[in-house]
Structure formats: C-alpha cells, structure tokens
C-alpha cells in the first residue's frame with residue numbers, strides 16, 4: 001500500500017504521523033468550531049485545496065479548513081481545538097516546499113488568507129499587515145507611499161508564511177531576510193491566548209526576544225495573525241548586467257571579492273550554472289550562452305553611484321576571466337531574464353518533458369543549502385560532480401552572494417531512492433563546510449533528519465523543550481521541524497555541528 005505520508009525520509013514520515021487528535025472531529029466538535037469561527041468547511045474541494053503545498057512531499061487531507069477573518073476568531077478557534085485536543089495546522093499561501101502546511105496528522109487547517117489589511121505608518125517606517133496578505137499585494141499597497149517590502153522571494157507567499165519560514169530570496173544582500181524585516185507580530189498561542197511579540201519600535205530591550213522565537217517557527221508555536229514590517233524606500237533608478245564565466249569557481253571568486261568591496265547599490269546577485277541556463281533556454285525560449293552566468297541588479301537614487309559599483313564589479317569579473325558580459329542601463333530591460341530566473345522551479349518541472357518531446361511535467365526536488373560565501377564555489381562544484389555520478393540533471397540557481405543555492409532535480413517516483421542518496425550527500429557536504437541544510441525554505445517534514453545532523457542532539461533537545469513548554473498538548477502543527485519524542489535513529493545519528 002502506498003502511504004499518504006511517503007516522504008523523502010522514513011523518520012520524518014513516522015514523526016508526521018504523531019497521533020494528535022485525542023477526540024474525533026465529530027458533529028459536536030464541528031458545531032463548536034463553527035461557533036468559534038464562522039468559516040469552517042469540510043467540503044471535499046476545500047479539503048483538497050488545503051491538502052498540499054508546492055513541494056514534492058506527500059499530500060494529506062485535513063478534517064476541516066477554518067478561515068478566521070480576525071485575530072479574535074483565530075484565538076477562539078485555537079482555544080476550542082486546544083480544549084478538544086484537535087491539531088491546528090496554520091496555512092499561508094501554500095507555496096512552501098517542505099510540507100510545512102500539510103496536515104499529516106489530520107485536524108484543522110487554519111487558513112490565514114482572510115487575515116487582511118495593510119496600514120502604513122510612514123513616519124515610523126513601518127506597516128501593519130494581515131498575515132494572509134501576499135508579497136505582491138503588500139508591495140502594491142506600499143508603492144503609492146514610496147515604499148516596498150525588502151525581502152523578495154521568487155514565489156508569491158503570504159507575509160505570515162514568510163515570517164514562519166524565515167523566507168528571503170533575491171534581495172537579501174541589500175535588505176536582509178524576513179527575519180530582519182519583521183519587527184513585531186501578533187500571535188495566537190497554542191492555548192488560544194493572544195500576544196504581541198515585542199513593541200513596534202526599532203529598539204527594545206525588555207526580556208527574551210519572542211519575535212525571534214516565532215520567526216521560523218513554521219506554525220509549531222502558534223498562528224501569526226498580524227505583522228509589523230519595516231518599510232524600505234523605493235529606489236529611483238535601477239540598472240543591471242549579465243556576466244558569463246567559464247566555471248562556477250571564477251564567478252564565485254568575483255562575487256566574494258565584489259561583496260567585500262561593500263557595493264552598496266548591488267541589490268541582486270544571482271548565479272545560474274550552465275545546466276540552469278540550458279533549462280531556461282529550453283523552457284523560456286531564450287537564447288543565452290550555456291555558461292555559468294551571474295545576473296546582477298543595482299538600485300539607487302543616482303545613476304553615477306550605480307555605474308561606479310558596476311564598473312568596480314566588472315573589473316573583478318574581468319580579472320577573474322569572465323568570458324562576456326551585457327550591461328543594461330535601464331534595469332527594466334532585464335525584467336524578462338528575472339522572470340526566467342524566478343521561473344527556475346517551474347522550468348525544471350517541464351525540462352525533461354520538453355527535451356523528450358512528451359511535454360510531461362515532473363516532480364522537482366528543491367535543495368536549499370547555504371554555506372559561507374567563501375565555500376560556495378567549492379560546494380557547487382562538489383554538488384555538480386555528485387549529480388553527474390548519480391546521472392541527474394544538475395540545475396542550480398543560487399542567491400550566490402548569500403552562499404545559498406538551490407539544486408532543482410526533476411524526478412520520477414522510481415528514482416526516489418537515488419534522489420535521497422544524492423540529497424544526503426549534497427546536504428552532508430554543505431554541513432561539513434560549516435553550512436546549513438536550509439537557507440530559506442524551512443524544515444517542514446523534508447529536512448528533519450538533516451537539522452539533527454547540523455545542530456546535534458543537545459541543540460535539538462533545547463528546541464524540543466521549548467515546543468513542549470509552549471504547546472504541552474502538541475496541538476500546533478504536530479510533527480513539523482522536530483519530533484515530539486526523539487527516535488532511536490535520531491539519537492544514533494552522528495553529529496556534525498562544530499562547537
């Protein structure tokens with residue numbers, strides 16, 4: 001029998017099954033949930049729509065989907081679920097890649113999409129945002145005020161989801177990740193209380209940093225209903241460039257040297273390896289030379305500043321043997337290429353089908369390791385070698401200046417075992433180099449075994465004690481990030497973390 005819990009990792013599969021519902025979601029419970037929250041659906045369509053994310057992990061249908069429209073409604077819902085020991089799985093836009101918003105243990109999905117609203121406080125440099133507002137909606141609301149939200153993932157997630165995964169993307173070099181751009185949050189805790197994580201001011205020194213605790217908690221400690229985000233002024237001008245190299249190492253060396261020069265107008269610095277370019281050409285009908293390529297964008301208020309930074313970058317690129325480059329004085333000329341870069345994941349889905357002439361789409365595994373920038377070129381080269389040995393296409397796109405890269409692997413079910421072996425090697429190498437198993441996508445169920453390898457059991461035990469203290473009935477998103485009880489395999493897993 002195929003398990004609906006099939007994931008890349010048997011341990012994670014077992015943990016995702018953590019029994020959570022002590023009482024069934026019967027008619028009586030449904031009536032009570034509907035008293036707490038007006039919109040609770042058990043229709044087949046609603047359950048199906050909330051049964052997966054955009055990753056390749058197993059889907060699972062929840063027992064109900066609740067869609068609160070206010071913090072008070074979300075709190076009443078959680079209180080009722082806590083009383084009845086019903087699992088609550090927060091869900092944002094469902095663009096996650098690690099199965100984080102999937103109700104593998106059943107229960108109620110807490111759909112945050114109706115938590116809306118954007119209030120701008122320009123004088124304070126912040127905006128209050130409903131957790132369900134999506135990145136592009138937030139930016140559209142901020143634009144008339146001359147602002148934007150700094151972090152820019154290739155997807156269009158909810159701001160609550162970004163906070164919960166520590167999401168980032170194409171602009172981290174200049175603006176930081178969501179962890180640096182979310183100042184305060186309103187959270188419904190696992191017992192249904194409502195707390196603000198910290199004051200909305202820039203500086204606060206009043207105890208433990210609860211904001212940091214909830215950033216990256218992946219819905220395991222509560223539902224975020226509202227966020228206060230830092231406003232970033234819109235730049236007046238942008239320009240961009242594409243720079244090609246014979247090998248990834250030369251591109252990596254150029255980026256390391258350029259970032260050390262503190263080029264303040266450099267916003268985006270992305271790498272695609274030759275196979276990534278090949279995918280782009282096949283799927284997006286571009287005609288780019290198949291070489292490791294850097295895509296750059298500079299932003300500022302004056303052209304001179306940006307052009308000076310580009311000149312400095314180009315000098316390092318030439319010194320490191322770049323083969324060719326194209327400069328676009330007006331950054332908008334490069335928008336099509338940025339669209340193609342954002343489309344890497346969807347491109348990888350269609351790549352082998354288009355090559356074979358079948359047009360079939362495949363599942364795609366997405367790696368997300370992050371290493372110290374000085375180790376990035378070496379890590380990518382080792383990864384490319386491992387891919388070749390395993391005979392998988394090696395599509396790599398990297399937020400290279402951050403040391404974070406994604407390998408996108410199209411695969412068929414019959415290739416899963418080979419894929420897991422490859423994933424073990426790629427992530428193992430990154431951890432050995434002082435890196436992390438996930439730079440921005442989070443743990444969900446997909447990366448659980450690797451965080452033990454990365455942090456060691458003593459560290460994971462601290463995380464587990466926090467979870468158990470704040471959610472003693474294991475109500476909130478059970479089975480995600482860490483197991484409730486450590487398994488024997490977990491205890492036996494070798495620790496690679498450096499002390």
Ligand SMILES: Cc1cc2nc3c(=O)[nH]c(=O)nc-3n(C[C@H](O)[C@H](O)[C@H](O)COP(=O)(O)OP(=O)(O)OC[C@H]3O[C@@H](n4cnc5c(N)ncnc54)[C@H](O)[C@@H]3O)c2cc1C
Nearest residue numbers: 092093094095096100153154157158160161167168219224
């Ligand atoms: C094509 C593509 C490109 C991508 N590119 C990037 C990228 O460049 N950078 C990047 O960081 N990510 C990227 N991602 C991954 C994904 O978009 C992020 O992980 C995103 O932050 C998830 O947000 P979401 O709203 O979709 O959350 P969901 O997928 O709905 O949920 C993700 C996790 O957050 C929890 N959660 C969601 N909302 C809340 C809430 N309000 N309160 C508490 N917990 C909550 C869920 O329980 C779950 O554990 C990409 C994904 C795709 C498909």
